[in-house]
Amino acid sequence: xxxxxxxxxxxxxxxxxxxxxxxxxxxxxxxxxxxxxxxxxxxxxxxxxxxxxxxxxxxxxxxxxxxxxxxxxxxxxxxxxxxxxxxxxxxxxxxxxxxxxxxxxxxxxxxxxxxxxxxxxxxxxxxxxxxxxxxxxxxxxxxxxxxxxxxxxxxxxxxxxxxxxxxxxxxxxxxxxxxxxxxxxxxxxxxxxxxxxxxxxxxxxxxxxxxxxxxxxxxxxxxxxxxxxxxxxxxxxxxxxxxxxxxxxxxxxxxxxxxxxxxxxxxx
Numbered sequence: 134x135x136x137x138x139x140x141x142x143x144x145x146x147x148x149x150x151x152x153x154x155x156x157x158x159x160x161x162x163x164x165x166x167x168x169x170x171x172x173x174x175x176x177x178x179x180x181x182x183x184x185x186x187x188x189x190x191x192x193x194x195x196x197x198x199x200x201x202x203x204x205x206x207x208x209x210x211x212x213x214x215x216x217x218x219x220x221x222x223x224x225x226x227x228x229x230x231x232x233x234x235x236x237x238x239x240x241x242x243x244x245x246x247x248x249x250x251x252x253x254x255x256x257x258x259x260x261x262x263x264x265x266x267x268x269x270x271x272x273x274x275x276x277x278x279x280x281x282x283x284x285x286x287x288x289x290x291x292x293x294x295x296x297x298x299x300x301x302x303x304x305x306x307x308x309x310x311x312x313x314x315x316x317x318x319x320x321x322x323x324x325x326x327x328x329x330x331x332x333x334x335x336x337x338x339x340x341x342x343x344x345x346x347x348x349x350x351x352x353x354x355x356x357x358x359x360x361x362x363x364x365x366x367x368x369x370x371x372x373x374x375x376x377x378x379x380x381x382x383x384x385x386x387x388x389x390x391x392x393x394x395x396x397x398x399x400x401x
Contacts, residue, residue, distance in 0.1 A: 138218035141210065142337055149198040149364065150339075155390035157181070157200040157380060164380060164388060167369070179388065180369045180377040187323040188212055190368070193378040194334060194342065197366035197390045209322055215330075215337060216319035224312050225279060228329045234279045236311040238270050241286075249303050254294030265293060279308075328353055328370060341365035341394065345379065347372055365392045 135143065149155070164179035183192040184205060191208040199207065225233045245266055247253045257265075269289045276282045287300045318324050328344045332354075335342040341359040345352055347370060359365065367379040380388035389396075 136218075138214045141214040142218075145198075145207075145211070146339060148202065149391065155197070155200045157196075157388045157390050158386065164382070167379065175381075177382045179380050179382055181380060183375075183377045185375055187321070187325050189376040190326045190328070190330060190334075191215075193368045193376045194338070194366065196378040197368070197380075198338075198340070200390050211334075212322060212326070213320055215334065216316050218337065219316055219319065219333070221309075221312050223333060224315055227333065229277070230279055231277055232315075232329070233308075233311065234277060234282055236315065237279060237282070237308055240307050240311055241266060242270060244307070245303070250295055250299050252296055252299060257293060262293075265289075328368075328376075331368065339363060343367045343397070344370050344376075346370050359394055361394045365394055365397060366390065367392070367397070 162181050164181055166176065167178040167180055181196060183189045183196060186192075188208055191212045192203075192205065195208040195211060196203040227233065245263075247257070247259050247262055269286060272289075273282060273285050276285065283304055287297065287304060290300045291297050319326070319330075331342040331344050341363050343352055343359070343365060344354070345367060353370070369377045369379045371377065378390065380390050381392075382388050
């Protein structure tokens with residue numbers, strides 16, 4: 134039996150999975166032409182206004198997928214379902230692993246103290262310990278992998294006289310807390326969600342999410358990594374601060390919202 138999140142994704146997919154060329158005919162939404170001085174994009178591309186509430190990425194995805202049937206509450210439900218279904222492995226892989234590593238280093242610097250251990254070496258003070266932690270993080274700042282950082286951090290703290298088993302338990306506990314904190318943040322409808330979430334969304338929704346920067350009109354991800362067998366949508370990232378769905382005008386008042394990759398090869 135599937136859990137509520139899996140059921141949500143399945144029901145959502147049933148609404149858009151068979152549509153290769155979506156349409157949006159909602160006259161309450163006023164499309165804005167994509168202005169590009171470099172003329173690199175077909176002038177029939179438009180963007181639709183999405184709510185600027187921190188969940189604009191989710192609103193944009195739903196507006197593309199469901200066209201006239203899109204509603205803000207569906208976008209919000211999508212965000213909550215994504216947060217509830219996020220595994221610790223998926224969390225660890227966000228932004229190529231950099232996100233979880235940065236979160237871990239931050240919590241170590243802010244929260245790790247001698248009270249985090251049952252057994253503490255006699256010859257170290259709280260101030261000295263805090264300084265050692267900062268020095269270790271600075272020393273290995275070039276590491277961008279949480280597993281490698283864990284290895285060197287545990288070894289360095291063990292060198293100070295702490296028991297390895299206690300260090301490993303502390304690290305596991307702290308890392309779990311960053312994961313829980315991130316899920317809570319992801320559930321917050323007013324919290325900004327960046328384009329790194331789009332990869333996770335594309336996996337959950339079984340679609341290609343193509344994010345284009347307004348500054349250079351370039352796709353954030355290598356096009357060769359998209360799946361030609363999947364439905365595709367296009368999202369416009371405005372100055373790295375807001376997302377809006379991109380649509381393609383075919384006739385007056387009729388816009389395409391979903392595509393095949395083959396469509397996009399000829400449109401751009």
